[in-house]
Amino acid sequence: MAEDKDQISADDWASAMSEQATTEGGAEADWGAALAEQAAQPAQMPIFDTASSGAIPPAANNLDMILDIPVSLTVELGRTKIAIRNLLQLAQGSVVELDGMAGEPMSVLVNGTLVAQGEVVVVNDKFGIRLTDIITPSERIRKLQR
Numbered sequence: 001m002a003e004d005k006d007q008i009s010a011d012d013w014a015s016a017m018s019e020q021a022t023t024e025g026g027a028e029a030d031w032g033a034a035l036a037e038q039a040a041q042p043a044q045m046p047i048f049d050t051a052s053s054g055a056i057p058p059a060a061n062n063l064d065m066i067l068d069i070p071v072s073l074t075v076e077l078g079r080t081k082i083a084i085r086n087l088l089q090l091a092q093g094s095v096v097e098l099d100g101m102a103g104e105p106m107s108v109l110v111n112g113t114l115v116a117q118g119e120v121v122v123v124n125d126k127f128g129i130r131l132t133d134i135i136t137p138s139e140r141i142r143k144l145q146r
Helices: 002-006 010-024 028-040 059-064 084-088 137-145
Strands: 073-076 106-110 113-123 126-134
Touching: 010 113, 106 126, 113 137
Parallel strands: none
Antiparallel strands: 073 106, 106 113, 113 126
């Protein structure tokens, strides 16, 4: 039962997002409902029947193949550089200063690539992040070219 208490259901997140949308009057309510609906739907395996049709499967079927591949999602508060001498002196209660300022948006990275920025939210004593800005693929390519 302790596991059930620690688990947050998609309904909890959806209700938190819809509550926020009613207070802000934004379009996030649709996003929260869509997230809950998507979490409830089982994944489907694409059907490969190119031998009979002789055609290449549509792009949507190709995308379905990779939807269940796990990726590493990181939310970054900030960074710092520290000398090994100072690192070895850290103890419980030590404070490490980061370059991020209080109130700045958090960076959301997928496999080390910045994809969004957001702000921290708390739902049922668990931390989450509300996305405030999505980095478009063209913006990501522009950053790579610098």
